[in-house]
Amino acid sequence: MSESTLTDAPGAHRSGVSPQAPAERRRSFLRPLLLLAALVVLLALPLYVEEFWLRTGFAAFGAIVGAIGLNLLVGTSGQLSLAHAFFLAVGAVSYVYVSGEPGGLGVAELGGLGLPPIIGMIVGVLLAGLAGLIFSPLAARLRGIYLGVASLALVFIGIHVLNSWTEVTGGFNGRAAPDFSLFGFTFANRDPELYVLGVPFREAERLWYLGLALAFAAYLFARNLLRSRPGRALQTLRDSEVAASVMGVNVQGYKARIFLVSSMYAGLAGVMYALSIGSIAPESFGLELSILYLAMIVLGGLGSVNGAVLGAIFVSALPLVFQRYADLIPFVGRGEGLAAGEAARFLFGAAIVLVILFEPAGLAGIANRITGRFRRRPGGRITQHPPDTPSRSTEPTPSDPPAQGSTT
């Protein structure tokens, strides 16, 4: 199978007894340890870091969820979709409508159900999934660029609905998103006041933990999905639909289902986007957002969950960081030079070109190469196994029976 499926797999598959068993065992301990350490650092970060970074972090967490979802669709199963912005919009709008309070703001009369935000979040995810499900017959039958164009239609329809369905979406000006709360604990500046180790936990800190939990759950789900039987089936489907159907993979069914999963991811990302910005507006859910998400997964490495995470952090945090440090960076800043957002966009463009030229597996490929050197693999690349060792997880039968040897 192609390399991208391996990027997140090493250490997890040990089939049989191989000559390097002790080294492998050490590695398999090392990996969860590293993950744990990263998690501890992320958990402790709000105690030390200022608010700007926490807000950026929450935006990045939202982007991570969305990028993982899009990567499942585009990277893993090879369906080009530009409709991600639409599903984000569905999630965001349903969250805002379901948990928002009804009321008029100036000219527009806004509706709202005023339900608890957690219900709003769930409804947002489910409605985005429903939208994906309705679209999925189309997605299952079209391929490549045709699907791209068809999904493009959704974005334009979505923008139109956002602009014209004022009662729900707030129309052209958008509307404010209600604060998130869970069982009476609001993720806002007060109510209740909270201090941890003398550090005031305000909105940014609380949202950080919320985002961390959601992104981590999304990450785990995607990784486990990819290692499971459906995940293998999806990868075969990307490599060759004919081969997949010959192996007994229900091509249409899997294509439709992965579209559903991906749009649910997008719905959650939309809810987090609304929370992070604090309001929703039609122009933020345009084609540009879809393109940005595509940029994330291409930068990160198609088909790799870790890559999607890295790409999402890079693409979503960079404009914010540029904006903040505009004075320090040459050619960017007020008055002369570029605006921060534009500069970031130029940088994405350059980064994408460079990535495609030099490291088609993306940031995940670079990370892989570094860890590969660290492990002193023969040949340095994970795909190249010496002939005598059993090649792990490179079996060309992805929709295999469980006896394949994946120990997860």
Add this chain to the structure above:
Amino acid sequence: MGGLLIGIAEAMAAGYQDQLLFLGRGFSAVVPFIVMIAVLMFRPSGLFGTKELTRV
């Protein structure tokens, strides 16, 4: 035929804008996409397209 269909649909949506106001202003800009999705929903290979053959 495709162009004709899209063109007529768009012009009609623009012409009957007052009756279609409940769908929002500027609806005619979106009509082509709706037509496309509707067509693709029921005829995946387009109105007159033939089913694609795949060679292995």
